[in-house]
Amino acid sequence: MLRRLFYLLLVKPLVLFLIGLNVRGREHLPNSGPAIVVANHNSHLDTLVLMSLFPQALIPQVHPVAAADYFCRNRWLKAFALNIVGIIPIDRRPSARDGDTLAPLLTALDQGKILILFPEGTRGQPERRGKFKSGVAHLLSKRPDVPITPVFFSGLGKCLPKGEFVLVPFFVDVFIAPAIAWNGRRQGFMEVLEQAFDALQISADKPGCDQG
Amino acid sequence: MTSINLPLSVQIAFAGIALMLCIASCLSITLQHRRPECDYSELRQRVRTWWIIVAVFAVAVLINRATSVIVLGLISFLAFKEYLSLIPTRRADHRVLFWAYLAIPVQYYWVWAGWYGLFIIFIPIYVFLWLPMRMILIGETQGFLRAIGTLHWGLMICVFSLSHMAFMLVLPAENNPGGGSMGILIYLIFLTEINDVAQYLWGKSLGKRKIVPKVSPNKTFAGFWGGVLSTAVLAVLLAPWLTPLTRIEALGAGLLIGVAGFVGDVTISALKRDLGVKNSGSLLPGHGGILDRLDSLTYTAPLFFHYVYFLHY
Numbered sequence: 159m160l161r162r163l164f165y166l167l168l169v170k171p172l173v174l175f176l177i178g179l180n181v182r183g184r185e186h187l188p189n190s191g192p193a194i195v196v197a198n199h200n201s202h203l204d205t206l207v208l209m210s211l212f213p214q215a216l217i218p219q220v221h222p223v224a225a226a227d228y229f230c231r232n233r234w235l236k237a238f239a240l241n242i243v244g245i246i247p248i249d250r251r252p253s254a255r256d257g258d259t260l261a262p263l264l265t266a267l268d269q270g271k272i273l274i275l276f277p278e279g280t281r282g283q284p285e286r287r288g289k290f291k292s293g294v295a296h297l298l299s300k301r302p303d304v305p306i307t308p309v310f311f312s313g314l315g316k317c318l319p320k321g322e323f324v325l326v327p328f329f330v331d332v333f334i335a336p337a338i339a340w341n342g343r344r345q346g347f348m349e350v351l352e353q354a355f356d357a358l359q360i361s362a363d364k365p366g367c368d369q370g
Numbered sequence: 371m372t373s374i375n376l377p378l379s380v381q382i383a384f385a386g387i388a389l390m391l392c393i394a395s396c397l398s399i400t401l402q403h404r405r406p407e408c409d410y411s412e413l414r415q416r417v418r419t420w421w422i423i424v425a426v427f428a429v430a431v432l433i434n435r436a437t438s439v440i441v442l443g444l445i446s447f448l449a450f451k452e453y454l455s456l457i458p459t460r461r462a463d464h465r466v467l468f469w470a471y472l473a474i475p476v477q478y479y480w481v482w483a484g485w486y487g488l489f490i491i492f493i494p495i496y497v498f499l500w501l502p503m504r505m506i507l508i509g510e511t512q513g514f515l516r517a518i519g520t521l522h523w524g525l526m527i528c529v530f531s532l533s534h535m536a537f538m539l540v541l542p543a544e545n546n547p548g549g550g551s552m553g554i555l556i557y558l559i560f561l562t563e564i565n566d567v568a569q570y571l572w573g574k575s576l577g578k579r580k581i582v583p584k585v586s587p588n589k590t591f592a593g594f595w596g597g598v599l600s601t602a603v604l605a606v607l608l609a610p611w612l613t614p615l616t617r618i619e620a621l622g623a624g625l626l627i628g629v630a631g632f633v634g635d636v637t638i639s640a641l642k643r644d645l646g647v648k649n650s651g652s653l654l655p656g657h658g659g660i661l662d663r664l665d666s667l668t669y670t671a672p673l674f675f676h677y678v679y680f681l682h683y
Contacts, residue, residue, distance in 0.1 A: 178448075178451060178653075180652050284461060316459070316461075316464075319464065324468050326464055327447075327451045327454075327471065328455045329451060329452060329455040
């Protein structure tokens with residue numbers, strides 16, 4: 159309940175008015191779970207903007223996947239991240255990789271949830287895409303029927319880059335591609351995914367993007 | 371304020387605008403029916419968006435001063451955000467841009483308070499001197515001049531110029547017995563938009579010789595003169611209803627709005643051409659961005675304001 163109000167009263171007005179979106183391909187977003195949405199990651203705003211793209215009724219089904227070491231580093235942040243934002247925390251330490259790391263995600267998918275994943279793993283350099291980690295391929299190899307939808311953001315790294323806490327409004331472009339199906343090979347699948355993002359990025363690149 | 375307190379001329383003005391939009395809607399629907407093979411969806415969308423613009427404008431001028439200032443301030447905010455999203459900005463200037471945004475509520479506060487002295491010098495002097503100082507505190511000198519120049523130009527166009535529209539509403543109503551406090555703003559916006567349309571129509575029907583081929587290849591001398599003269603005629607006809615201007619002053623105002631509207635239009639065109647974009651944004655379906663619609667007003671609002679202010683306030 160609190161979570162729905164948070165998105166309705168705080169996040170949606172913030173995203174729609176203060177930031178302002180140009181969305182292309184909104185129809186490609188999944189309208190029911192289980193499904194995975196993957197996006198490039200430049201800012202904390204990425205999660206909030208993605209959540210705001212879903213209809214209000216679907217919000218209880220959608221969960222961002224986030225790093226436990228970052229979001230559970232103190233009690234208040236943890237309570238906020240888990241209950242209000244609705245993250246599913248995962249342990250990204252190498253020792254905990256594979257089976258255990260993905261278990262909560264597999265459970266969520268089996269419950270028909272829509273997961274938001276940032277395969278870069280971290281926000282990184284503003285407005286620059288880092289190399290994708292293969293966790294998403296591991297996940298799909300275990301649940302091959304789940305569709306995966308690529309979403310590319312351009313401009314959010316300007317609004318609220320890593321390390322800044324002052325939000326500066328800019329119009330942001332959001333490009334959504336049709337869902338990709340699992341092709342059975344981990345390595346090959348990550349290549350297909352990277353190519354889908356390259357294509358979205360090319361359609362996004364135009365003069366006026368950050369040249370800092 | 372209820373509609374009973376509105377000057378009759380303002381009520382007639384809004385009724386007239388609504389009637390014109392009805393005609394435009396009917397025309398665009400009829401065209402589509404007559405020629406189903408052509409695609410008029412952009413025209414339809416354009417007219418539909420016009421209805422929304424007029425509705426927002428009605429809210430902006432008809433309720434009370436606080437509402438007017440807030441709505442017009444938000445329009446400045448959207449225009450400035452659109453501008454900043456188009457131009458290249460330096461990552462180092464993140465905080466500076468935040469300060470630039472803060473100038474918007476402050477500027478519109480001066481308007482709300484009717485504080486003419488600060489309204490007129492705040493952005494051209496205080497913000498102009500403060501933002502480069504803030505940049506220097508950050509210390510990034512690479513691209514300094516371009517960064518501060520583009521930032522301040524944007525503030526002047528999107529905030530300082532456009533805030534003159536809001537200040538028209540706080541000028542003393544008793545100086546304008548015909549139109550009350552909102553008469554001159556309605557006059558300005560109506561003539562500016564009609565001028566855009568008239569220049570387009572004259573250019574389409576008679577235009578040959580190009581006036582600024584490098585910036586805006588579709589603009590012609592015939593369009594320009596036809597538009598300016600049509601606007602001047604309308605300006606003289608409408609002036610006694612909405613403004614304190616005499617007939618000869620109204621002729622001057624019409625010529626001023628006609629010429630300045632053209633210059634504002636091509637200035638924003640030059641900006642878009644420089645940045646390699648067709649539209650400044652996608653906020654107004656069928657029109658493009660908000661700057662695409664406000665382009666002429668960035669020039670006509672301050673120039674017409676000071677013309678009337680000098681003559682009658």
